[in-house]
Amino acid sequence: MVTCQVYNLREKTMFQKEQQLIEDKIKDFATANDVALAELKWQPIPFSGEWGFATSFFQTAANEAKLGKGEKAPVPQKAQAIAEQVRAQIGSVEGISHIEAVKGYLNVYFKTSDYARRVVDEVLNAGTEFGRGQKKSETVMVEYAQPNTLHSFHIGHARNTILGEALARLVEFAGYKTIRASYPGDLGLGVITVLWIYERFYKGQEPAGVHERGQWLAKLYVEATALLEKKEVETAEETAKREEYDAERREVYHKWDAGDADVRELWRVTREWSLEELREILKMLDVKMDVWFYESEVDEPSKAIVDELIAKDIATDERPEGGAVIVKIDEKLGLTKEKYRTNVILRRDGTTLYLTKDLALAKEKFEKYHVDRSIYVVDVRQSMHLQQAFAILKLWGFPQAEKCYHLGYGFVSLPEGAMSARRGRVVLFKDVADEAVKRVLSVEAEKSADIPANEREKIASQIGLGALVYSMLSVDNNKDIVFDINEALAFDGRTGPYIQNAYVRANSILKRADTQTFKRSNVQTFNYELTKHEIELIEQISRFPQTVEQAANEYRPMVMAAYAYDLANSFHSFYHAVNVLQTDNENTKNARLRLVSAAKQTIENALRLLGIQAPDVM
């Protein structure tokens, strides 16, 4: 496998020996001079225009000061003095170009040409695998895309799905076995409400297109809510009508519950209409689910769990007193301060709740899919609910409960307030995606006359969705988003298209170059004075593997989104300052072409992890 050849550029291999050697020399120095040396932490050198590793002596100087040793001087000065002494002690080291003591830091510099060549070679050898983490033993499940059926997919669902998919890609690329799971809500009063109005007023009137039909169902829901909701002022006649409708709806619910064949069939068919639309949208976002869980499929199993929890004295059955089945979570955990509180796991009428079903779902994840770590990408407002679920799983005895993690993200609202499916106050993802394509096409009409008409639509979709996806991923998880279509579909500055454009430019250079020459060129490259733009670009490229690791470990796609921009930014600057194809020296030109190729590859890998396509032209 390719993965085992990939290593972290920063931390390991090539310069590990040198680092160890210098570390030993520092320790020898400390012992010989009786210096209270603090732990050595190495980091890359910032602002230098060269590469290497550095460590500071602030903590050591502080230790010395506390012991009252040496001259009385501010810590930074003492640190600088120690750094200078250490530097004098070390002398020269094989493979290291020079060592400096600056502002309390010891800076150890690599030979520029060696380092540059190594980074570029590594990227070109690994290709699409560049940055992949070492294979891990844990299996991770990421659960996202949990819209309710018979509603339509809006931009809030889009944030959830985009975030979940990026996270899944990151975790997978970091080396974990990753399972993607969707959990549509296909049960409950909302679903029944649509069944009722469909049968009552609209049977057989559904439009043909997949999206049209999905959106039509959402409109029925709005209309039904208006018919069924008590108004502030209503006549006796209106009240009677409303109560009649509500009785009919209850009847539909009863029939569904009792397993009435007609109602079940209607439920099955309409549910499928919604799922068809969902699958279309996931396809647009290039999401391939591994597992589909449905609320309706965990409903029955969850009832058995209630009995088990009562038997184990985790749950309290208050039904004999006319109550529900509850779990006094804090009490059972022995907590004195209220934290998880008490919640209901079975209604007094014996029907299950959201929490009950999540318990059954978790059991399924653990036992059937052998999940070690379970990530729930769910709106932050459900934080309490999920903490309760995890706490009950722990009481129940699942060790995996410790590795359940709620990735709560801020909700998406509109300038006029929260979205509401009931009132139809939503911005549909499909509408935004269509608008995105429209806007890109109009830009292309003036800027990209050379692109054939039959390719434009596809590229427009890649760029339009790239803009939307990037706008969702470039803010951190916990931030709320007030959706503004002009911001979401901006093409200038810190946006998806900006990054895609860097990729297109790199591609354009490579297309024009005689690609055979640079691929055949020998490894004696970068033996010339690199410009600061080349140095900065190589620096950014080299950071990709550690960025993958950080973004995956912290469950933060934003980290990768920020990186992708910084990388593209470095490339744009390089592109402007260095004309690759007009480079006179053949060797330098080949080196630069290899660098362009490495940059293109790294941008491609970064965009891929974000779920954004990289078009060859735009």
Add this chain to the structure above:
RNA sequence: GCUCUCGUAGCUCAGUGGAUUAGAGCGCUUGCUUGCGGAGCAAGAGGUCGCAGGUUCGAAUCCUGCCGGGAGCACCA
């Protein structure tokens, strides 16, 4: 009442103990076309990092309190 979360430039956001002047985008100002794609590049203006204490050699970053915004807290999902 309890819990969570946020408060950094006009706006939207990064940075969450250690290095040059706290960064970026948008907006504003100014440059860049006989040069690999201008969806770009270069530069300028713009900041008491909510307030007050504390810990530390060192705090936007950690702790405490306060102020201000948002969210959640028993039979919805």
